[in-house]
Amino acid sequence: MRPFVAGTERDLASAVAEWALSLRERIPAAEKAGEIPRDVIRELGRLGVLGMTVPEPLGGLGASTVAFALVLEELAAAWPSLAVAVAVNTGIVDGTLVRHGTPEQLRRWLPRLIDGSGLGAFALSEPSSGSDAASLRATAIRDGDGWRLNGRKQFITNARYAPLAIVFARIGETDPARAHAGITAFAVPLDAPGVVIGTAERKLGLLASDTSALVLDGVRVDRDAVVGEVGKGFALALAALDGGRVGIAAQSVGIARAAIAIARDYAKHRTQFGRPIVDFEGVRFPLARSEGEIAAARLLFLRAAWLKDHGRPFTREAAMAKLYASEMAQRATHAAVQTLGGYGYMREYAVERYARDGRATTIYEGTSEIQRLVIARSLLLGLQAG
Ligand SMILES: Cc1cc2nc3c(=O)[nH]c(=O)nc-3n(C[C@H](O)[C@H](O)[C@H](O)COP(=O)(O)OP(=O)(O)OC[C@H]3O[C@@H](n4cnc5c(N)ncnc54)[C@H](O)[C@@H]3O)c2cc1C
Structure with missing residues (x-):
């Protein structure tokens, strides 16, 4: 008996669990190589896992958070590195775009986060701000009708696989009385000039999951790269x-x-x-x-x-x-x-x-x-x- 769980939600998790079993032999080599093979990411796309909670009209499966959580349990039971990559892409990046993205952002980015050609990243942490995320130092300044971003993001999951990262940067001066003031979310294409992905971190575990720094050196994004409202990113x-x-x-x-x-x-x-x-x-x-x-x-x-x-x-x-x-x-x-x-x-x-x-x-x-x-x-x- 599983309170909170419907039959279809259980079925989705079982299907993914069965598929994940087929990866077993490949995990040691992938962990040693420090990467999730591209064909595995593509297969996740084909199975619908990368757009699981995205509404059907937007190209996803329209599944519930309950179903997605059960799928993450199954992926983690098979291969935790894969589970964290999916959790960030689908749970955090897809979810943020679905909730706050403009029609243009949804049209431009969702297909690439769903189809298995890449995995999205969420760039909040910095070298000097982790738990105290509101003290972030990355900046966004006006540049014509767009923005120019500078800063360094630290420990970013999927950076190496990501077509885009949702990057948090501050507009205006830091206000000690309102630490989160001015923080704004941007959808940043990671092939934009000025984006540098740092060397992959050498970690205790989750070796196949990418964790890298993301450096923004005068990265220019359009006005419509803002996700949600200016200043409401925190x-x-x-x-x-x-x-x-x-x-x-x-x-x-x-x-x-x-x-x-x-x-x-x-x-x-x-x-x-x-x-x-x-x-x-x-x-x-x-x-x-x-x-x-x-x-x-x-x-x-x-x-x-x-x-x-x-x-x-x-x-x-x-x-x-x-x-x-x-x-x-x-x-x-x-x-x-x-x-x-x-x-x-x-x-x-x-x-x-x-x-x-x-x-x-x-x-x-x-x-x-x-x-x-x-x-x-x-x-x-x-x-x-x-
Ligand atoms: C494998 C991995 C993947 C990650 N992926 C991402 C990602 O994709 N995107 C991203 O933005 N970040 C990512 N992170 C960063 C992660 O979110 C931070 O490491 C985490 O929030 C902690 O921040 P910190 O490492 O700076 O530690 P700190 O904030 O410096 O904390 C150090 C210690 O102090 C404690 N501490 C701090 N403040 C308090 C307080 N007020 N009260 C009590 N204790 C306190 C902490 O609990 C901790 O024990 C990742 C980290 C790892 C390890």
Whole structure:
């Protein structure tokens, strides 16, 4: 039984799960090469995953946030690097354009984010601003009837694959009293003169997912590159991150589930002291704890996704889901590695990869500390949970 989930939503997730199984043999080589093969991205486009939540009249599948979150759980269970690439493209970039894009922006960009020819990027973080995103330093100044952008964005997922990035830059002076004042979102073509993609970051995990700097050196964009309203970009970024957090929670559940499945199978077959190790309470209890926590985390992300689908406030619920699921994924992957003992530490079994990949979930799209701030703020304002 899956509260919040309809049969069609489950079917979509099952279809993607089946397809993702076919990637299994290719994952180690792709992680080693540090890239998602282009044919896999094209296939995601063909399957409709890259435009899953885009309304049908705009060329997408028109699926719900619930369905998309379940798909992200399945992708993460198979290959977390792929899940984060899709989460950013579909959940954040498509979603932002659908909500705020002009008809011209939708016509120009959505087909290229949906068809598998590339993956969109969302460029908010900078070298000196992460959690405190409103302190960003990138600037946009008037240039004729357009804008000229300067700045450096840091840790940008998909930068190397992206036809466009939604870039946040400030118009006018920084106002210490209103830190987010002037922040504006721009749809920036990444083949524009002055755009430089930095060297890919060398990371702990998610090795096939691209994380790169994005340098904007006097990049000229037209007036109609502004996404949403001039000066209202920060609210737009926060709304995008609310939705994104549902996806990271789902990703965390997929990672935990896959790691625990490997550990369970291993524990049934590994014999020590003349018995399968799963007979020892010390081995089976961490698995049992994880099983319960995975189910709880899934309910949290489904509730947040359902609220979003029904047009209800979900900021607090998305933060709760992201906080709990990502922290749960740390416990679950730790338990999985421990269950396999020395083999858990070796590349031969994928638990070490899930442990490394899962580590990012408590950091990106707002650290655990920032989720606690969001939840505490709503608590202090006396808002009711959905
Ligand atoms: C793999 C990966 C992919 C990413 N992809 C993208 C992307 O596509 N686009 C993008 O814009 N960004 C991206 N990021 C950046 C990510 O969103 C930031 O790393 C994150 O928001 C944290 O910012 P920071 O790294 O600057 O850490 P900081 O903000 O410097 O935080 C450092 C520590 O201080 C804590 N801290 C900060 N402020 C507070 C506070 N008020 N109270 C308590 N604790 C606090 C933090 O929780 C953290 O533990 C990505 C990051 C990673 C790791």
